[in-house]
Amino acid sequence: xxxxxxxxxxxxxxxxxxxxxxxxxxxxxxxxxxxxxxxxxxxxxxxxxxxxxxxxxxxxxxxxxxxxxxxxxxxxxxxxxxxxxxxxxxxxxxxxxxxxxxxxxxxxxxxxxxxxxxxxxxxxxxxxxxxxxxxxxxxxxxxxxxxxxxxxxxxxxxxxxxxxxxxxxxxxxxxxxxxxxxxxxxxxxxxxxxxxxxxxxxxxxxxxxxxxxxxxxxxxxxxxxxxxxxxxxxxxxxxxxxxxxxxxxxxxxxxxxxxxxxxxxxxxxxxxxxxxxxxxxxxxxxxxxxxxxxxxxxxxxxxxxxxxxxxxxxxxxxxxxxxxxxxxxxxxxxxxxxxxxxxxxxxxxxxxxxxxxxxxxxxxxxxxxxxxxxxxxxxxxxxxxxxxxxxxxxxxxxxxxxxxxxxxxxxx
Amino acid sequence: xxxxxxxxxxxxxxxxxxxxxxxxxxxxxxxxxxxxxxxxxxxxxxxxxxxxxxxxxxxxxxxxxxxxxxxxxxxxxxxxxxxxxxxxxxxxxxxxxxxxxxxxxxxxxxxxxxxxxxxxxxxxxxxxxxxxxxxxxxxxxxxxxxxxxxxxxxxxxxxxxxxxxxxxxxxxxxxxxxxxxxxxxxxxxxxxxxxxxxxxxxxxxxxxxxxxxxxxxxxxxxxxxxxx
Ligand code: SF4
Ligand code: SF4
Numbered sequence: 001x002x003x004x005x006x007x008x009x010x011x012x013x014x015x016x017x018x019x020x021x022x023x024x025x026x027x028x029x030x031x032x033x034x035x036x037x038x039x040x041x042x043x044x045x046x047x048x049x050x051x052x053x054x055x056x057x058x059x060x061x062x063x064x065x066x067x068x069x070x071x072x073x074x075x076x077x078x079x080x081x082x083x084x085x086x087x088x089x090x091x092x093x094x095x096x097x098x099x100x101x102x103x104x105x106x107x108x109x110x111x112x113x114x115x116x117x118x119x120x121x122x123x124x125x126x127x128x129x130x131x132x133x134x135x136x137x138x139x140x141x142x143x144x145x146x147x148x149x150x151x152x153x154x155x156x157x158x159x160x161x162x163x164x165x166x167x168x169x170x171x172x173x174x175x176x177x178x179x180x181x182x183x184x185x186x187x188x189x190x191x192x193x194x195x196x197x198x199x200x201x202x203x204x205x206x207x208x209x210x211x212x213x214x215x216x217x218x219x220x221x222x223x224x225x226x227x228x229x230x231x232x233x234x235x236x237x238x239x240x241x242x243x244x245x246x247x248x249x250x251x252x253x254x255x256x257x258x259x260x261x262x263x264x265x266x267x268x269x270x271x272x273x274x275x276x277x278x279x280x281x282x283x284x285x286x287x288x289x290x291x292x293x294x295x296x297x298x299x300x301x302x303x304x305x306x307x308x309x310x311x312x313x314x315x316x317x318x319x320x321x322x323x324x325x326x327x328x329x330x331x332x333x334x335x336x337x338x339x340x341x342x343x344x345x346x347x348x349x350x351x352x353x354x355x356x357x358x359x360x361x362x363x364x365x366x367x368x369x370x371x372x373x374x375x376x377x378x379x380x381x382x383x384x385x386x387x388x389x390x391x392x393x394x395x396x397x398x399x400x401x402x403x404x405x406x407x408x409x410x411x412x
Numbered sequence: 413x414x415x416x417x418x419x420x421x422x423x424x425x426x427x428x429x430x431x432x433x434x435x436x437x438x439x440x441x442x443x444x445x446x447x448x449x450x451x452x453x454x455x456x457x458x459x460x461x462x463x464x465x466x467x468x469x470x471x472x473x474x475x476x477x478x479x480x481x482x483x484x485x486x487x488x489x490x491x492x493x494x495x496x497x498x499x500x501x502x503x504x505x506x507x508x509x510x511x512x513x514x515x516x517x518x519x520x521x522x523x524x525x526x527x528x529x530x531x532x533x534x535x536x537x538x539x540x541x542x543x544x545x546x547x548x549x550x551x552x553x554x555x556x557x558x559x560x561x562x563x564x565x566x567x568x569x570x571x572x573x574x575x576x577x578x579x580x581x582x583x584x585x586x587x588x589x590x591x592x593x594x595x596x597x598x599x600x601x602x603x604x605x606x607x608x609x610x611x612x613x614x615x616x617x618x619x620x621x622x623x624x625x626x627x628x629x630x631x632x633x634x635x636x637x638x639x640x
Contacts, residue, residue, distance in 0.1 A: 040561030042531040047452040051516035051529065111514015111529065111562030118494045118513050125495060125511075132493035132517055187629055188487060188523035334525055336625055337476050339463040344449060345525070346461070352451075 029363010049349030066098035068209010287317020434595030455528035481633030
């Protein structure tokens, strides 16, 4: 079976309108970045207890989505699962856009972003025992490999796309485990320090990647009047079940090992402290319980609407998992000396959500959504619509298309 | 090569904070407002923490002055991607503002909270960096020996004093000590060469009971606390 791919026409008012809206939000994000560059990170919520804020949350989240979505594209190009072919190109393109966004977010979070290039002076100016430097290689390489991969897919060379697909997937796995290692190798932060963090990150990547792909794909296809196979969505939903269960097992193991080890205070704080409702409500509730309840229900797991609902719930849940790890995960005060440390030095870190940081984060997402819909217009990523319906539905289609991307970014 | 270390006598320390103040003055560390201190965005190179154990009236308070521990196996050096934090041959862990990209990974990794990020453009721009060439003279267009926002800084063991003393042939540890040790009215802080068995710090360590903070982190700190 061969599928042709076409580009979106993108001439309707709806499409232009959404592109413009996204552009404006992205511009607002850019202005916030300039403010933070001139005024320093005092305009962010981060401080010396919780050094990393929303840009890092976004980074690891976007990397997760990217790796997950790339790994899925391999189902077609490496394992030859034809039923996923209509969405495979979109998956690869989405992966590229997302990894670009992740690198952008890291650069923005640096105190001196103009020295970003120092991260890429491998071996020469880098300390290669730093996970950041290693991840510099991983992310940069991943970006290039995915671009090559997409190029080869466009060229239509099956053998070559299979080989690059294998390399790209292996690399994506490394990328995500490397990201987990940034956190997992830090002995000073007890709630992070864990050898299974890389695996947990990988599982979270696959889960959120599949979920985002379900959302993006069904909405894009359905709303642009293209044929959407119920079986494809349902089987993606079944895939999602496996990933959620793996993730759940890893979360439980991670928390249990932390509760058994001598330094359990930070983890106890995460599970029962002030912000534990984020963990139980969002990470476990939205990320695990609701989607599993839907996907295991034999009546619901075959309807597109419900599978998409479960996927949206996962996308939000995993976002909060990342948020909870980076921000409250660092908040518990370090025990410099046994006893209760009095005053500021022993108090739990706080993290105000500042307007500049919020606008910046939303701006990054809008910028990525803009690239994505521009990509749909200028690259041949979509399966062709049915010719008869095409003209009638065109305007609905494009409005819906932009709408979908906007929704996706809300989810993020 | 010497291996500089610090010995702090907790029996003598009165918690007067002179060391923390002297450090701010010596290194021109920016003064934060009380709100910034509360939010933990004010830089501190040296701090004195108070740790309580028990309930009033049976309560015990320990006062612990905490500079950077200049760990022999420093996690901050391991994680710094830009080689901006490195260990000198004499064991001092130093921070090169020119190279620092401000990723804050070192703040995350330091088990002693010894590092501070410059969250805003500081008014106090000067500091002793004889090791770094002055502005624009050498390479690069970034005038970094001036303090700017967006980089991380921390205690240097007053290496500018040590280096100068060695150049002038003075005895480090007796004639010249870091600013905190000099300022301590109780003479609780001693400084010297840990590898020299004749130095005052070695004598103190061999005659008294001592401990180091968070030994379980495996960082081998070079700041020792005398407890008995
Ligand atoms: S105390 Fe912290 S900043 Fe100082 S050397 Fe050790 S890890 Fe680095
Ligand atoms: S903030 Fe600067 S010193 Fe710290 S790890 Fe990053 S580059 Fe190195």
